[in-house]
Amino acid sequence: MADEIKRREFVAIVGVLGATAVAGCSSTAPQQSAQNSAAAPSNGAQAQKALATEPEAFTFLTPPEQAFVSAACDRIIPAEPPGPSASQAGVPYYIDHQLAGAWGNGARMYRPGPWRQGTPEQGYQLALVPAEVYRAAIRAIDEHCNKKYNGNFSGLTPAQQDEALGGLEKGSIDLGVIPATTFFSMLLANTIEGYFADPLYGGNRDKAGWKMIGFPGVAAVYTRHIDQDYGKQYVVPPVSIADVQQGLVQDDMDQMHVAMVRAMQPRNSFGKGR
Amino acid sequence: MATKLKSVDALTIGVGWTGGIIAAELTKAGLHVVGLERGEYRNTSPDFQVPQVHDELSYAVRLKLFQDAGVETVTFRNDASQTALPLRYLIGFLPGTGLGGAGVHWNGTTWRFLPWDFETRSKTIARYGASMLAPECTSQDWGITYAELEPFYDRFEYQAGIAGKAGNLKGKIQPGGNPFEGPRSREYPNPPMKTAYQSALFRDATAKLGYHPFVMPSANVTTAYTNPDGATFGACVYCGYCERFACEMYAKSSPQLAVLPVALKTGRYDLREGVNVVRINLDNTRRRAVSVTYVDGAGGEFEQPADMIFLTSFILNNVRMLLISGIGTPYDPSTGRGNVGRNYAYQANTGATYFFEDKTFNPFMGSGANGMVFDDFNGDNFDHAGAGFIGGADINVNPTGGRPIQYHPVPPGTPSWGVAWKQAVAKWYSHAFNANAQGGVQSYRANYLDLDPTYRDAFGLPLLRMTFDWGPYELKQSAYMADVLGKVGKALGASQTAVRPLKGHYTTQAYQSTHNTGGAIMGSSPASSVVNKYLQSWDVPNLFVLGASAFPQNAGYNPTGTVCALAYHTADAVLKRYVKKPGPLAG
Numbered sequence A: 001m002a003d004e005i006k007r008r009e010f011v012a013i014v015g016v017l018g019a020t021a022v023a024g025c026s027s028t029a030p031q032q033s034a035q036n037s038a039a040a041p042s043n044g045a046q047a048q049k050a051l052a053t054e055p056e057a058f059t060f061l062t063p064p065e066q067a068f069v070s071a072a073c074d075r076i077i078p079a080e081p082p083g084p085s086a087s088q089a090g091v092p093y094y095i096d097h098q099l100a101g102a103w104g105n106g107a108r109m110y111r112p113g114p115w116r117q118g119t120p121e122q123g124y125q126l127a128l129v130p131a132e133v134y135r136a137a138i139r140a141i142d143e144h145c146n147k148k149y150n151g152n153f154s155g156l157t158p159a160q161q162d163e164a165l166g167g168l169e170k171g172s173i174d175l176g177v178i179p180a181t182t183f184f185s186m187l188l189a190n191t192i193e194g195y196f197a198d199p200l201y202g203g204n205r206d207k208a209g210w211k212m213i214g215f216p217g218v219a220a221v222y223t224r225h226i227d228q229d230y231g232k233q234y235v236v237p238p239v240s241i242a243d244v245q246q247g248l249v250q251d252d253m254d255q256m257h258v259a260m261v262r263a264m265q266p267r268n269s270f271g272k273g274r
Numbered sequence B: 001m002a003t004k005l006k007s008v009d010a011l012t013i014g015v016g017w018t019g020g021i022i023a024a025e026l027t028k029a030g031l032h033v034v035g036l037e038r039g040e041y042r043n044t045s046p047d048f049q050v051p052q053v054h055d056e057l058s059y060a061v062r063l064k065l066f067q068d069a070g071v072e073t074v075t076f077r078n079d080a081s082q083t084a085l086p087l088r089y090l091i092g093f094l095p096g097t098g099l100g101g102a103g104v105h106w107n108g109t110t111w112r113f114l115p116w117d118f119e120t121r122s123k124t125i126a127r128y129g130a131s132m133l134a135p136e137c138t139s140q141d142w143g144i145t146y147a148e149l150e151p152f153y154d155r156f157e158y159q160a161g162i163a164g165k166a167g168n169l170k171g172k173i174q175p176g177g178n179p180f181e182g183p184r185s186r187e188y189p190n191p192p193m194k195t196a197y198q199s200a201l202f203r204d205a206t207a208k209l210g211y212h213p214f215v216m217p218s219a220n221v222t223t224a225y226t227n228p229d230g231a232t233f234g235a236c237v238y239c240g241y242c243e244r245f246a247c248e249m250y251a252k253s254s255p256q257l258a259v260l261p262v263a264l265k266t267g268r269y270d271l272r273e274g275v276n277v278v279r280i281n282l283d284n285t286r287r288r289a290v291s292v293t294y295v296d297g298a299g300g301e302f303e304q305p306a307d308m309i310f311l312t313s314f315i316l317n318n319v320r321m322l323l324i325s326g327i328g329t330p331y332d333p334s335t336g337r338g339n340v341g342r343n344y345a346y347q348a349n350t351g352a353t354y355f356f357e358d359k360t361f362n363p364f365m366g367s368g369a370n371g372m373v374f375d376d377f378n379g380d381n382f383d384h385a386g387a388g389f390i391g392g393a394d395i396n397v398n399p400t401g402g403r404p405i406q407y408h409p410v411p412p413g414t415p416s417w418g419v420a421w422k423q424a425v426a427k428w429y430s431h432a433f434n435a436n437a438q439g440g441v442q443s444y445r446a447n448y449l450d451l452d453p454t455y456r457d458a459f460g461l462p463l464l465r466m467t468f469d470w471g472p473y474e475l476k477q478s479a480y481m482a483d484v485l486g487k488v489g490k491a492l493g494a495s496q497t498a499v500r501p502l503k504g505h506y507t508t509q510a511y512q513s514t515h516n517t518g519g520a521i522m523g524s525s526p527a528s529s530v531v532n533k534y535l536q537s538w539d540v541p542n543l544f545v546l547g548a549s550a551f552p553q554n555a556g557y558n559p560t561g562t563v564c565a566l567a568y569h570t571a572d573a574v575l576k577r578y579v580k581k582p583g584p585l586a587g
Ligand SMILES: Cc1cc2nc3c(=O)[nH]c(=O)nc-3n(C[C@H](O)[C@H](O)[C@H](O)COP(=O)(O)OP(=O)(O)OC[C@H]3O[C@@H](n4cnc5c(N)ncnc54)[C@H](O)[C@@H]3O)c2cc1C
Pocket: B013, B014, B015, B016, B017, B018, B019, B036, B037, B038, B039, B094, B095, B096, B097, B098, B099, B100, B101, B102, B103, B105, B106, B107, B108, B109, B110, B111, B243, B244, B275, B276, B277, B278, B312, B313, B314, B315, B317, B368, B369, B514, B515, B546, B547, B548, B558, B559, B560, B561, B563
C-alpha cells in the first residue's frame, strides 16, 4: 500500500517529465494530465514517504558542539514557516558529516606554509582545516557566551543567540586566531548547503528545502517546458538521487534521461554513437 | 633517471579543447600524436550519468571536476608591493583538470570576438586619438584580423555543433542575429536555443529601449547532430545542470564529443592520462624543444620526445610551463622588458538581479548558454567619447539553472540569515532573475604573471604568481554598464532592481569567471609578443602555445570560440606549411 502511494507520486513526476520525451504518445496523455493536477501543490501538501536515510548519528561533533550547531543553525534557518528549521531538516548531521569527511579535513585546500595573514582579496589563510576551525571557534563562542550571558550559546534565549551571531557576523567577538567573520561565513554557508543539498548528505530531510522553494531536484528534462507556459509555475514533487537509484522513478522516466543507465562506453569510444 | 620513450610527430601538454583539436587535426592528416593529460580519464558514460551528476554539493560547491588546490594553486596579490599568498582554496576562477579539461564543465556560450577586438589599439587611436589610451594601458593589436580568423571560427562552430542565429552573413545584416558581429561565411550549424520566460522579457524590454537583443550562441547542441568528421551529439534538454557539471546528454559540446573520437578513430592517437608534465626540454641551442618530462601516478619519470610540442595546458599552466622551462624572457614590470607573463587580463562582470512581485519563473530550467544578449555596448559598438574607458560588455540574461545552494536571490537589504532571510528566499526564488554585463579587461603594465619565489606545488615546482587589479578602465566601464542594467530593470517593469558595479580591488574570493587571459600573447613582432599569429613561439619554433594565454587583452565575451578558432588556425598552418618546411612561419 505504502508502495503504491510512493509509486503514484513518482509516476506523477514522471508524467511531467515523460511528456517531454514521448512525443505524441497519446495513450499516456490523459493519464498524465490527471496526475499532474493531482501532484499540483508541492509544498508539503502530500507528505512524501521518507526514503531510508543515513542513521542520525554524530561522528565528529562533541555533545556541546552538537548543541551549539543545532542552536546556531536554527537561528540561521528558524522554524517559522515556510518550511522546517535547519535542525528539523537534519542540517546538524549534514555539518557533522562534512566536518568528519574530506572537506572538513582540508580536501582541495593548499596547506604548505609559510602562513601569513593576507588581505581580504587573498582569502582564507589560516593553517586550520574547517574541522579545526569549528572546534576552536565553538569553544571560544561558548566562553564568550558564558562571560556575557552566563551560559553556553545553546542555552541562551533566541534574542541573545541572535545577538551573539550578529557579533560573529560583524566580527566584534574575539575568537582568538580565528576571525569571527571567517567562522560565521563558514557556518552560514554550511547551513545553507545542508538545507538545500541532496538529502543523501544528511540534511534537506524529506527534501524540505527543495519543497520550500519549489525546486524539482535531480530529475530534469525541460525541453517541452522551457519556452512554454510563460509565467506558470512548474510544480512537481522533487526527486533526489536516492529516489532514482532506489528505482522509485525508474519505470516511467523519459527513456532519454533518468531511468536509463547508459551502457558503459568502452575506453576511447567517445561521442554519442548511434 | 627518466625513461626515454620513442619519439612521435607531435605531443600536446594537456588534453582539453585546444589539445583535443590539435590531436584531431594532426592525426587526420596522418601524423602520430601523443596526448598527455594530468587528470583522469572520463567519458559520458559511466562518468557523467544521472542521477549522480546532478549533485549540486559535490560538483558545484565542492568542485569535484576542478583543479585540486591541494596539488596546485596560484599565488595572488593585487599589486607588486604586496606579498603574494597562495589561494588556499580556488574560488574566483576554476581551472579544469582531467580528460577534456574545462571543456567538460564549461557553460558553452560560444562567441566570435568583434573585428574591433583584434585591433584594439590601432582602432582606438584611429577613432579617438592616442590620448584615449591611458599611459599604463598595454593593450595591443593581435597580429591577426577577424577576417583572417573567420574560416577557423566557422570550422570550430561546425565541429562543435554550435547553436545560434547569424546576424551578419557576408556583410548582410540578418534579422534575429547580432547586427554588430563580423561577417560570417554561413549560418550556424544548429538552430538557436529555446527562449525561457526571463529571456523573453529581457528581449522585449531591451528591444523597447532600442537595443538589439538576440539569442546567445551556444555549445549546448540543439539537435541530434553529426559534425563534419562524423562525431555525434545529442540534443540539450535544458536540465539546468551545466556549468560546473558534465553533460549526461552528449549535448554540451566538449573535446570528448567533438574531437577526441575523431583522433582516436585514426589509430594514430596515443592518449595518456594521469601524467603531469613538469618541463619542456630544449636542446643546447635553446631554439628547439626536444621533449617533455612527465611524472606518472607512481612517481615514474618519463621523457617523451616529439618533433612538435603543443602547450595546451590552459593559460595559467601555459605561462608557468614556459617560465619553468626557461623559454623566452620573463616580463619585468619595473622595466617593461620581457614578454612571458606580460598582459595578464581577465573579465570584468557587472551583475544585476531583477525582482518581480507579479511574475513567476522556473529558474531551474535552463542550460549553460541559452540566454538573450545585446551587444550595443560591447567593443567599440558605441561612441566612447567622454566615457573614460575603451571596450565594453555583452549584456545578457542566461538562465543556467537555479540550483538552490548557489541560487537563492533576495532583494538588497534582506538580512543574510534568520526568519526574514528564509521568507525572502522562499518568496523570491521563482520571482527573480539575474543579468550580467560581461566586460572586457584591458591590459596594464602592472598586471602580470610570474613564478612565485616561495610556494611550490605537489611536484616541487614553483606556483604561478598572479599580480592583478582592476585598471582605470574597468571600474568606469562597470559603472557605465550598471547604469544600462538599471535602465533595463525599469523597462522590464521590475518591482526591484539590484545592480552590482565593481568597486575597489579585484578579489579572488567570489567566482567571476575562468576567463583568464594573456601572459604568452600573440603579436606581429617578437619585441612585443611571445608567439606569432600561428601561436608559434618566437624563441622555439617547434613549440606552439595555444589557449587564451595568446590574448593580448580580453574582450567583453567568453573566450573559447576564439581560443578554438585560433587552434584551428594553428593546425591549418602546421599542416599546410610547417610540416613541409619546419621553422618559423612568416607572414
Ligand atoms: C566553470 C567554467 C565555465 C566556463 N564557461 C565558458 C563559456 O560559457 N564560454 C566560454 O567560451 N568559455 C567558458 N569557460 C572557459 C573554457 O572552459 C576554456 O576557455 C577552455 O576550456 C580552454 O581550453 P584549453 O584547451 O585552453 O584548456 P582546458 O580545456 O582547461 O584544458 C587544459 C588541460 O590541460 C591539462 N593540464 C594542465 N597542466 C598540465 C600539465 N602540467 N601536464 C598535463 N596536463 C596538464 C589540464 O588538466 C586540462 O585538462 C568556462 C570555464 C569554466 C571553468
